[in-house]
Amino acid sequence: MVLSGLGRLGLWLHLRGRHPAMPDRIALSPGDGPLLVMRATPEAHAAATQVGARLVKARPDLRILSLGTAGAPDPAEDPAAAERLIDQARPFALLLLGADLPAGLITAAAARDIPIILGDAHLDPQDGGWSLRAAMRRALLGEMQAVMVADADSYDTARRMGISRRRLTMTGPVTQIHEPLSCTEAERAGFAQLMSGRHAWLAACVPPSEEAAVxxxxxxxxxxxxxxLLFLVPDSAERADALADEIEASGLIVARRTADEEPIEEVQVMISDGPTEMGLWYRLAPVTYLGGTLSGDDANSRNPFEPAALGSAIVHGPATDRFATEWRQLDGAHAARRVSDAEDLAGAIAELSQPDLIATLASNAWTVSTGGVGVAMQIAAPVLKVLEERPA
Incomplete structure (x- = not known):
């Protein structure tokens, strides 16, 4: 491993004294097929599952040693333990998924000329700087045969870190595939005809703390x-009628799903009777605000891939912990509009009456939410290439 002086110092300080207990022997999968060592961060669990499935489908004889699972402890920061693992497993490649760059493992693999591939990576913009940590990560990233990042910002950071375009690919994130929520097609068609080209948006599973802002x-x-037209879904069915009364009292014309009313021309707000027909509302509304993300009152908030998979552009507030991975993927791909407060929400909803803005957000979101299999195949490709090119 060729390191700059700053990178060498950073790596030495990082690994100094890191010697977690490790077993002398590693349990390997039975068989004599080629073995891949794979390490994924918790955030990259979906990537590990899908990439692993692609690899095994392409090479049924492939054995995968997933670090951090039962029988395969993770020697990420212990060079001695990592060396024992590499020497025992004798892998043809090391596949890393996620943002971590495990220094001990990378050092051990690089010293033995084991090809290292990084996928589904989200890089911190500070990695492009000149701190001790950035110098160490730059050196570690330089050992990668292929670097596949999940978003444009990470791509720019990798370029600033000196990774050549030949080794660098922006794949987008590996996402879990969710089947689109269903609805009754006859009902959707009937509602769409009634709406007759009106601009509509959906506020989904809105807690009482956000009703006024919506x-x-x-x-x-x-x-x-x-x-x-606003489709408003309260986060509880019991809240529907009282909410409709309050909105009517404020001067807006309301239709109630509980009374089988329809969004005729005069209606300004359609109140759903709870979150049981989300597939219908996502299809009817080209813009969706996901409730709970503005106030953090998110016990009933929805997975953002639901509207994304059905072509609805997404607006959300700053409280994204409930579906942190999904929001990170959407925001990183410029596939959602983030707002900071009630005033910002009002501005975003008004602005997103423009079809071109809606189409861009919705298209990006659909790509993220449905692109998991294609991205998994992109990440699997350089692993399979190493396998094909290795000596018999």
Whole structure:
């Protein structure tokens, strides 16, 4: 491993004294097929599952040693333990998934000329700087035969770290595939005909703490488009009728799903009777605000890949811990609109009455939410190439 002086110092300080207990022998999968060592961060679990499936489908004789699982402890930061693992497993390659660059493992593999491949990586912009940590990570990343990053910002960071375009690919993230929520097609078609080209948006599973902000956002939309329609889904079915009464009292015309009313021309707000028909509302609304993300009252918030998979552009607040991985993937791909407060939400909803803005967000979101298999195949490709080119 060729390191700069700063990178060598950073690596020495990072690994100094890191010697977790490791077994003398590693349990390997039975068989005599080629063995791949794979390490994934918790955030990259979906990537590990899908990439592993692609690899085994292409090479049924392939054995995969997944570090951190039962029988395969993770020697990420212990060079001596990593050397024992590499020497026992004798892998043809090391596949790393996620943002971590495990120094001990990379050092041991590089010293033995084991090809190292990094996939589904999200890089910190600070990695492109000149701190001791950045110098160490730059040196470790330089050992990779192929680097596949999940978003444009990570690609730019990798270029600043000196990774050549020949070794660098932006794949997008590996995402879990979710089957689109269903609805009754006849009902969807009937509603769509009633709406007759009106601009519509959905506020999904809105807690009481966000109801006022959603209504004000709709008033902002009405000022730009007097025919705008809001589908409002409270986070509890029990809240539907009381919410409808409050909105009617504020001067807006409301239709109630509980009364089998329909969104005719005069209706400005359609109140759902709870989150049981989300597949219908996602299909009808080209824009969706996912409730709970503005206030953090997110016990009933929805997975953002639900509207993404059905072509609805997504707006969300700063509280994204509940589906942190999904939000990180969408935001990294410029596939969602983030707002900071109620005023910002109103501005975003009004602005997203423009079809071109909606189409860009919705297309990016659909690509992220449905692209898991294709990205997994992209990450698997350089692993399979190493396998094909290795000596018999």
């Amino acid at each position: 209504v004000e956002a709709h008033r902002a939309a009405l000022r730009l488009s007097h025919r705008a």
